[in-house]
Amino acid sequence: MSFGHLAFAIPLAAAATAGIVSLAASAESPPVAVGLTPLAERGRVLYRTNCTSCHGNDGGGVEGRGPTLEDEGDASVDFVLRTGRMPIAQPDVQATRGPVQFTEEEVVALIAYAGGFGDGPAIPGVDVAAGDVVAGGVLYRLNCAACHVASGSGAAIGGGREAPSMMPSTPTEVAEAVLVGPGAMPVFGALDEQDRDDLAAYVVDLQERNEEIELRNFGGAGPVAEGLAAWLLALIPLVALTRWIGSPHAGRDRGANPPVDEHGEVVT
Ligand code: HEC
Ligand code: HEC
Numbered sequence: 001m002s003f004g005h006l007a008f009a010i011p012l013a014a015a016a017t018a019g020i021v022s023l024a025a026s027a028e029s030p031p032v033a034v035g036l037t038p039l040a041e042r043g044r045v046l047y048r049t050n051c052t053s054c055h056g057n058d059g060g061g062v063e064g065r066g067p068t069l070e071d072e073g074d075a076s077v078d079f080v081l082r083t084g085r086m087p088i089a090q091p092d093v094q095a096t097r098g099p100v101q102f103t104e105e106e107v108v109a110l111i112a113y114a115g116g117f118g119d120g121p122a123i124p125g126v127d128v129a130a131g132d133v134v135a136g137g138v139l140y141r142l143n144c145a146a147c148h149v150a151s152g153s154g155a156a157i158g159g160g161r162e163a164p165s166m167m168p169s170t171p172t173e174v175a176e177a178v179l180v181g182p183g184a185m186p187v188f189g190a191l192d193e194q195d196r197d198d199l200a201a202y203v204v205d206l207q208e209r210n211e212e213i214e215l216r217n218f219g220g221a222g223p224v225a226e227g228l229a230a231w232l233l234a235l236i237p238l239v240a241l242t243r244w245i246g247s248p249h250a251g252r253d254r255g256a257n258p259p260v261d262e263h264g265e266v267v268t
Helices: 003-027 038-050 074-082 104-114 133-143 171-180 193-216 223-246
Strands: 155-158 161-163
Touching: 038 104, 074 104, 074 171, 133 193, 171 193
Parallel strands: none
Antiparallel strands: 155 161
16 A cells, blocks of 8 residues: 555544544534534534534535535525525525524524634625615626616526526625625625625615506506406406496387387387
8 A cells, every 4th residue: 555545544534533423422412512602502503403414514515415614604694594595405406585494593593603614704784875876776787687687586597597586685685695696696706895885775776666666566466466457447347338238228229129109009
């Protein structure tokens, strides 16, 4: 055996031993880890039950199930939890927005623990009031519209991936997406805090404009209700007209069924 092989074998053996040790340790209820705040300790327990199967005990990732979290940070964990993306049911489909699956206290605890695996960006502060909608619109058209389209309602971007609608996104989620580049979205490292405020302000503006359009369209009640409303609007005058035509009218019905007197003579 050459030294090359030996050098390879030693860390392997060490890793295997470490694996056995950590397996033995996790067989009982997880021991309290040293150096964790009570909040992070709470997060660790939640992480073990909800995330370990795909991201590994220490966020190292699990082949074929979930990526490493060692390049992530608070912003990334906050984003995936508050948009309900994690935990997902199937690791091979794109994570999508859904109901948040934890209480506020659990979300904060999970961020305190899982956000610490990497030194990715912290949760960004966003000030929509300090954002310039016009500047945000320019940034949006340059950087975002190609995937999320001009209205922000999203579109398929190929490879079975979809740039989702931004209509439900909070300003913080917009800034987080720009900072961490979730899934197939790129990281926009060149955009600074002012740019993120501008973009958030523009997205809020887009959302308000979309709401107005929906309100005008029957209060945005959805295609079924709107279809029904359209039918009723067309149907009610139609029924009224049919009834009017079908009812007897003095004068109009004279030719077909003229009034007669007691002798059967037509009264004129
Ligand atoms: C069934 C497997 C599965 C479970 C359970 C799961 N994840 Fe994930 N996670 C994934 C996959 C797969 C991705 C990549 C998703 C994508 O790119 O669309 C991911 C992405 C992430 C990301 C973003 C990382 C990146 O590279 O973009 C974070 C942060 C994250 N998960 C945290 C969590 C946390 C916290 C939990 C537990 C509450 C959790 N995940 C549970 C499979 C899982
Ligand atoms: C190359 C295409 C692409 C570009 C360009 C892009 N995005 Fe995305 N964006 C995506 C994809 C794909 C996702 C979904 C990520 C995932 O799988 O979780 C996403 C997700 C988002 C979300 C989360 C929406 C939700 O469902 O909660 C926001 C907010 C967002 N992007 C904002 C932006 C902004 C702002 C820009 C411009 C600075 C931008 N994106 C540019 C592809 C893109």
